[in-house]
Amino acid sequence: MIPLSVPSIRGNEWVYIKDCLDTGWVSSAGAYVERFEQDICRVTGADYAVACVNGSAALQVALQVVGVQADDEVMVPTLTFIAPVNTIRYLNANPIFMDADAFYNIDVEKTIQFIQNETVFREGFSYNKTSGKRISAIIPVHIYGNAVDLESLVPICQERNIKIVEDATESLGTYYTQGNLNGQYTGTIGDVGCYSFNGNKIITTGGGGMIVTSNEAVAQKARYLTTQAKDDPVRYIHHEVGYNFRLTNIQAAMGVAQLEKLAEYIEIKTRNYKRYQQEIEHIRGLHIAETPNYACSNYWFYCLQIDKDIYGKDREQLMAFLAAKGVQARPVWYLNHRQKPYRHCQSYQIETAWALWEKTLNLPCSVDLTPNDVAYVVSVLKHA
Numbered sequence: 001m002i003p004l005s006v007p008s009i010r011g012n013e014w015v016y017i018k019d020c021l022d023t024g025w026v027s028s029a030g031a032y033v034e035r036f037e038q039d040i041c042r043v044t045g046a047d048y049a050v051a052c053v054n055g056s057a058a059l060q061v062a063l064q065v066v067g068v069q070a071d072d073e074v075m076v077p078t079l080t081f082i083a084p085v086n087t088i089r090y091l092n093a094n095p096i097f098m099d100a101d102a103f104y105n106i107d108v109e110k111t112i113q114f115i116q117n118e119t120v121f122r123e124g125f126s127y128n129k130t131s132g133k134r135i136s137a138i139i140p141v142h143i144y145g146n147a148v149d150l151e152s153l154v155p156i157c158q159e160r161n162i163k164i165v166e167d168a169t170e171s172l173g174t175y176y177t178q179g180n181l182n183g184q185y186t187g188t189i190g191d192v193g194c195y196s197f198n199g200n201k202i203i204t205t206g207g208g209g210m211i212v213t214s215n216e217a218v219a220q221k222a223r224y225l226t227t228q229a230k231d232d233p234v235r236y237i238h239h240e241v242g243y244n245f246r247l248t249n250i251q252a253a254m255g256v257a258q259l260e261k262l263a264e265y266i267e268i269k270t271r272n273y274k275r276y277q278q279e280i281e282h283i284r285g286l287h288i289a290e291t292p293n294y295a296c297s298n299y300w301f302y303c304l305q306i307d308k309d310i311y312g313k314d315r316e317q318l319m320a321f322l323a324a325k326g327v328q329a330r331p332v333w334y335l336n337h338r339q340k341p342y343r344h345c346q347s348y349q350i351e352t353a354w355a356l357w358e359k360t361l362n363l364p365c366s367v368d369l370t371p372n373d374v375a376y377v378v379s380v381l382k383h384a
């Protein structure tokens with residue numbers, strides 16, 4: 001079976017992890033944690049980084065440190081893995097679901113329209129006209145490594161005091177190439193950004209995450225909350241409810257090794273994306289989705305779009321056919337505004353997200369995918 005997305009472990013992982021084992025530094029205190037945080041800052045241009053147990057924990061703490069409170073509302077795309085949506089609920093706040101654009105990202109135009117027409121600004125905060133609740137934050141998710149059009153979104157959020165928590169869990173290494181954000185990396189533009197190092201991400205620590213920010217006080221608060229809010233670590237005095245959310249040294253050691261390979265991994269993923277694109281162009285009814293022209297994507301995942309009337313098979317039929325031929329593919333996530341825990345929540349003009357959901361399959365995209373693997377997948381697609 002050619003898997004959808006599996007890790008590539010080909011660098012200094014063994015060396016650095018052995019170092020942790022040899023020295024006994026295995027827990028969340030240890031030099032690799034700090035080194036991994038510094039390396040992430042160096043690679044992304046972030047000022048501060050706080051390593052966490054996973055991307056979900058990073059997002060939860062990020063929302064908390066930007067000021068999301070119980071009963072608030074947070075805007076989020078309906079087309080995303082459910083994790084960012086769940087983190088809103090962990091804080092007893094509620095999501096408002098937004099549509100997707102052509103790049104699977106939150107539809108920024110509609111989101112701006114929503115803020116302008118459906119909210120009022122009062123005493124320094126934005127309130128939802130329908131629910132009367134405060135909208136304290138938005139989570140733009142850089143889906144599949146595609147950069148959200150943040151240049152358009154940032155000004156209105158600043159004007160309306162809506163904090164931006166970037167979910168850059170899928171987009172480590174993606175950066176903008178145009179406009180005001182030219183040269184800046186996803187994750188470093190909003191008030192706080194979050195990365196994930198889950199097993200299927202572009203680099204992995206098995207499980208892991210990172211909070212980044214340019215605000216020192218926010219970084220300090222995140223560090224404090226993720227280490228059980230220790231006000232006096234010797235006498236165990238705690239003034240707040242904290243979490244045991246820090247990354248271990250072993251995982252950070254793996255992260256340091258993986259991060260050394262990020263540029264190479266992105267190069268391979270970009271090459272494989274182009275291979276798929278060139279070949280699939282010749283198959284009637286199939287198309288590889290483009291990435292935004294205002295950014296350089298990390299090409300984490302590839303999206304095959306199917307016109308079932310021309311191609312003759314729909315998404316489910318093609319997924320089953322590929323599986324029978326030893327190729328793992330999968331549809332995009334079911335839309336969150338229709339998931340059982342969130343059906344009662346507000347959603348705003350969801351249209352494109354349905355169209356993308358219906359016609360998309362993700363194709364194998366691991367770093368270790370060979371040119372022969374790509375050729376095989378394409379030949380299966382040709383003969384389906």
Ligand SMILES: Cc1ncc(COP(=O)(O)O)c(C=O)c1O
Nearest residue numbers: 054055056081083084169196198
């Ligand atoms: C968009 C998105 N947000 C958040 C997460 C959560 O990250 P983690 O699995 O590290 O908790 C993931 C991936 O798993 C994701 O794809």
